[in-house]
Amino acid sequence: MTLPLPVKIVGAAVAVAMLACVPLVADGYRLSLAIGLLNYTVLATAWALFSGPTRYVSLATVAFFGIGVYTVAVLGEVLAWPLVLLIALGIGVVLALIIGLSTLRLSGVYFVIFTFGLAELVRQLVTWFEVNKTRTLGRYVFVDITTDQIYWQLLALAVMVFAAGLLIRRSRLGLALRVIGDDETVARHVGINVTAAKVALFMLSAAFMTLCGAVMAPRWSYIDPAIAFNPVTSFQVLIMALLGGVHRLYGPVLGVVPLTLLFEFLLANFPNHFSILIGIAFMLIVYAIPNGIAGLAEKLWARVKGARP
Amino acid sequence: MTRRFRILAAALAVGLAGTLSLAASNQALAQDKIKIGYAISKTGPNAGGANITQIPNYQLWFKELNDKGGLMIGGKRVPIEVIEYDDRSNSEEAVRAVERLITQDKVDLLLPPWGTGLNLAVGPVFNKYGYPQLTFSAVTDQAPALVKRWPNSFWFLGTSVQYINALVDLLSKQQKAGKINGTVAMISVADGFGIDLSKAARDGLGKAGFKLAMDKSYPVGTQDMSPMISEAQRSGADTFIAFSYPPDTVAINDQAKVASFAPKVMFTGVGTGFPLFPQRFGANVEGIMSLGGWNPNNAGTAEYRKKHVAMHSRDPDYWGSQLGYVSLQMLEQAVERVGKIDRAAIVKELQTGTFDTVLGKIKLVDNMPPKGTYAYIGQWQNGFFTGIAPDGANMKPMVIPKPAWK
Numbered sequence: 001m002t003l004p005l006p007v008k009i010v011g012a013a014v015a016v017a018m019l020a021c022v023p024l025v026a027d028g029y030r031l032s033l034a035i036g037l038l039n040y041t042v043l044a045t046a047w048a049l050f051s052g053p054t055r056y057v058s059l060a061t062v063a064f065f066g067i068g069v070y071t072v073a074v075l076g077e078v079l080a081w082p083l084v085l086l087i088a089l090g091i092g093v094v095l096a097l098i099i100g101l102s103t104l105r106l107s108g109v110y111f112v113i114f115t116f117g118l119a120e121l122v123r124q125l126v127t128w129f130e131v132n133k134t135r136t137l138g139r140y141v142f143v144d145i146t147t148d149q150i151y152w153q154l155l156a157l158a159v160m161v162f163a164a165g166l167l168i169r170r171s172r173l174g175l176a177l178r179v180i181g182d183d184e185t186v187a188r189h190v191g192i193n194v195t196a197a198k199v200a201l202f203m204l205s206a207a208f209m210t211l212c213g214a215v216m217a218p219r220w221s222y223i224d225p226a227i228a229f230n231p232v233t234s235f236q237v238l239i240m241a242l243l244g245g246v247h248r249l250y251g252p253v254l255g256v257v258p259l260t261l262l263f264e265f266l267l268a269n270f271p272n273h274f275s276i277l278i279g280i281a282f283m284l285i286v287y288a289i290p291n292g293i294a295g296l297a298e299k300l301w302a303r304v305k306g307a308r309p
Numbered sequence: 310m311t312r313r314f315r316i317l318a319a320a321l322a323v324g325l326a327g328t329l330s331l332a333a334s335n336q337a338l339a340q341d342k343i344k345i346g347y348a349i350s351k352t353g354p355n356a357g358g359a360n361i362t363q364i365p366n367y368q369l370w371f372k373e374l375n376d377k378g379g380l381m382i383g384g385k386r387v388p389i390e391v392i393e394y395d396d397r398s399n400s401e402e403a404v405r406a407v408e409r410l411i412t413q414d415k416v417d418l419l420l421p422p423w424g425t426g427l428n429l430a431v432g433p434v435f436n437k438y439g440y441p442q443l444t445f446s447a448v449t450d451q452a453p454a455l456v457k458r459w460p461n462s463f464w465f466l467g468t469s470v471q472y473i474n475a476l477v478d479l480l481s482k483q484q485k486a487g488k489i490n491g492t493v494a495m496i497s498v499a500d501g502f503g504i505d506l507s508k509a510a511r512d513g514l515g516k517a518g519f520k521l522a523m524d525k526s527y528p529v530g531t532q533d534m535s536p537m538i539s540e541a542q543r544s545g546a547d548t549f550i551a552f553s554y555p556p557d558t559v560a561i562n563d564q565a566k567v568a569s570f571a572p573k574v575m576f577t578g579v580g581t582g583f584p585l586f587p588q589r590f591g592a593n594v595e596g597i598m599s600l601g602g603w604n605p606n607n608a609g610t611a612e613y614r615k616k617h618v619a620m621h622s623r624d625p626d627y628w629g630s631q632l633g634y635v636s637l638q639m640l641e642q643a644v645e646r647v648g649k650i651d652r653a654a655i656v657k658e659l660q661t662g663t664f665d666t667v668l669g670k671i672k673l674v675d676n677m678p679p680k681g682t683y684a685y686i687g688q689w690q691n692g693f694f695t696g697i698a699p700d701g702a703n704m705k706p707m708v709i710p711k712p713a714w715k
Contacts, residue, residue: 028434029412032405124528131499131526135508138426138501140451142458220400222429224501226354227400267402268409271395275352 602687
C-alpha cells in the first residue's frame with residue numbers, strides 16, 4: 001500500500017497522460033460520458049474538500065457552478081477565454097468569501113437549508129436582472145471551444161483539485177480543519193482561528209466549482225437560469241460524494257464513477273422508470289453503505305489484512 | 310505489476326476485437342430496418358409541453374408508418390424501429406442522449422427534443438453529425454442566424470417578431486377603424502417565451518403608435534393574478550395582452566371572469582389553444598386570441614384532427630401540433646424521394662423540395678415555412694380556434710369586441 005513518493009507521482013502522471021488521450025480514441029458518446037464523469041469528479045471532490053473535514057453539508061454547489069456558467073454566457077463572446085475563466089474565478093471566490101463570513105456560524109441543518117436557499121437566491125437575482133435590466137432571458141453561447149478542449153480543461157481542473165486536496169491535507173490548515181470537524185469548541189480553545197480556516201476552504205472549494213461551470217458552459221449553446229442553476233446538480237454532487245466517502249480525497253471519485261454509469265444505464269434501458277429506480281438505488285446506498293465505498297473498501301482491506309497470518 | 314499489466318492488455322485486446330467485429334457486422338447488415346431515435350422530456354418541467362405538442366405526434370406518425378409497413382426506400386417498405394430516451398428536461402442529459410442515439414444506437418434519423426432551450430442545446434450535435442433537425446416547439450429570433458450556422462436545422466415555429474408583426478397589424482387596423490383606443494395593457498411571464506415576445510411587442514406596438522399603459526412581468530409560477538388584472542382594468546386600455554404559460558393563462562382568464570374584465574381585445578399566451586381551455590371556459594372562450602390558429606375550412610387539418618383524436622382521445626393543440634405533424638410528413642417524403650439514408654441529401658431535399666402536407670403544398674424558405682403557410686394569430690370563433698393573421702387567403706376576419714363574460 002505504501003509506495004515511495006516518486007513512484008506515486010510518476011504513476012499519477014502516467015494515469016493523467018492516459019486520460020488525456022481519451023478524446024483521441026473515444027467517439028462522441030463515450031467522450032460525453034467521460035466529460036460527465038470528469039465534471040462530477042471535480043464538483044464532488046471540490047465539495048468534499050470543504051464538507052469532508054468540516055462536516056458542513058452544503059447544497060450551494062450549483063450556485064457557484066451556475067455563476068461560472070453565466071459568466072461565460074455574458075462574457076464568453078466578448079473577452080479572451082483565459083480572461084473569462086479568471087473573471088468567473090474571481091466572482092466565485094468573492095461570493096464565497098461574503099457567504100462564508102456571514103453564514104459559517106450556522107451549523108447542522110440550518111446550514112444545509114441556507115445553502116439550498118442561496119442557490120435559489122442567486123438564480124432569482126440573475127432572473128430578475130435579466131428580465132428587468134437586459135430584457136433577455138436565455139443567452140446564446142457561441143464560443144469556439146470544442147468538446148475535446150472541454151474535456152482537457154476538465155481534466156486539468158481535476159488534477160488541480162486533487163493537488164490542492166493533497167497539499168491541504170499535509171498543511172497546518174488541513175490539521176486545523178480535522179480538529180474543527182471533530183470538535184469545534186476544542187479547536188477554538190487550542191487557538192485555531194476557526195472562522196478563517198473554514199472560510200478559506202469554502203472559498204477554495206467554490207473556486208473549483210465556479211471554474212467547472214465556466215468550462216462546461218460552451219457545451220450547451222443556450223443558457224437560462226433554470227439550466228445554469230438546476231438544483232439537481234447540487235443533490236447529485238452530494239449523493240455521489242457521500243456514496244464514495246468524504247473522509248478520503250479519492251473517496252468522491254468512487255461515488256462519481258458508479259453513479260454516473262448507473263444513471264446512464266438506467267436512462268438508456270429504463271427511460272420510463274428512471275425516477276423510481278434511482279430512488280430505490282439511493283435508499284439501498286444509504287442503508288447498505290453509510291460510510292461510502294471508501295469506508296467499505298477500507299473495512300474489507302482491514303479484514304483481509306487481519307485474516308493473514 | 311506484470312500480471313496486472315497482462316490482464317489489462319488482454320482486456321484491451323478483447324475490447325478492440327469486439328469493437329472491430331461490431332463495426333464489421335454493422336457494415337454487413339443491409340438496410341433491413343430504419344432506426345428513428347429521439348430524446349425528449351418525459352420528466353421534469355418540460356414534460357407537460359412535450360406530452361401535449363410533441364410526443365402524440367411522434368406516436369401518430371410511427372403508427373402510420375407501421376400500418377404502411379415502414380418507410381418506402383429504394384422501392385420497398387422498410388420497417389422502422391423507434392428508440393426513445395428521457396432527457397429529464399436537462400440540457401446535459403439531452404446532449405448526451407442524442408450522442409448516445411447517434412454513436413451507440415446508430416439511428417438513421419433523429420427527431421427533435423421539446424422547447425427552445427433543449428433544441429439549441431442539441432443543435433451542435435445534430436449539426437456535427439449532419440442529422441436534419443426539424444424543430445416545432447422552439448420560437449427564437451435567432452432562427453435566421455441559426456440556419457446559417459446549422460444549415461441542417463429547420464425552425465417551423467419561426468421567430469417571435471413574426472407573431473408580433475401579425476398582432477400589431479391586426480390591432481392597427483382596428484384602431485384606424487375606430488374600434489379600439491391607442492392604449493394597451495401588457496403582462497408577460499419572466500421566462501424565455503414571455504421576455505422575447507414582450508420585447509418584440511414593446512418595439513412593434515411603439516412603432517405603430519400604441520401607448521403601453523401597463524407593462525409588467527411576473528415570475529414563473531405566479532398564482533394570484535388579481536392585482537395585475539385589476540391594474541389592467543383601471544388602465545383604460547382597450548387591448549389586454551398576456552404572454553403567459555399554460556397555468557397562468559388559465560389563472561388570468563379565471564381572474565378576468567371573476568372581475569368581469571372584458572377588454573375589447575383579449576390576448577393570452579400558451580395554453581389558450583390547448584384542448585383543456587374550451588373544456589374549462591366553455592362558451593366564454595369566444596373572442597379570446599392567442600398564438601397559432603387553424604383554418605376551419607381546411608380538409609387536411611380536419612383529417613389530421615380526426616386521426617389525432619382517434620389515437621389519443623383528445624384534440625391536438627392549435628399551434629405547434631399540426632406543424633409538428635407537417636414536419637414529420639416532410640421528413641418522410643424527403644427520405645422517400647432520396648431513396649436511401651443519405652442525410653446530406655435529405656437535408657438538401659428538405660431545403661429545396663416542395664412537399665404535400667395537411668397544410669397543403671409547402672416549400673421552405675431559409676429553412677422556415679414562409680409567411681402564409683399557417684396562422685400566427687388565432688381567435689376562438691364559434692368554438693373553433695380560428696386563424697386570423699397574417700393577412701392571407703385562409704384567414705378569417707377578427708371578431709371585435711370580445712363578448713362579456715357569462
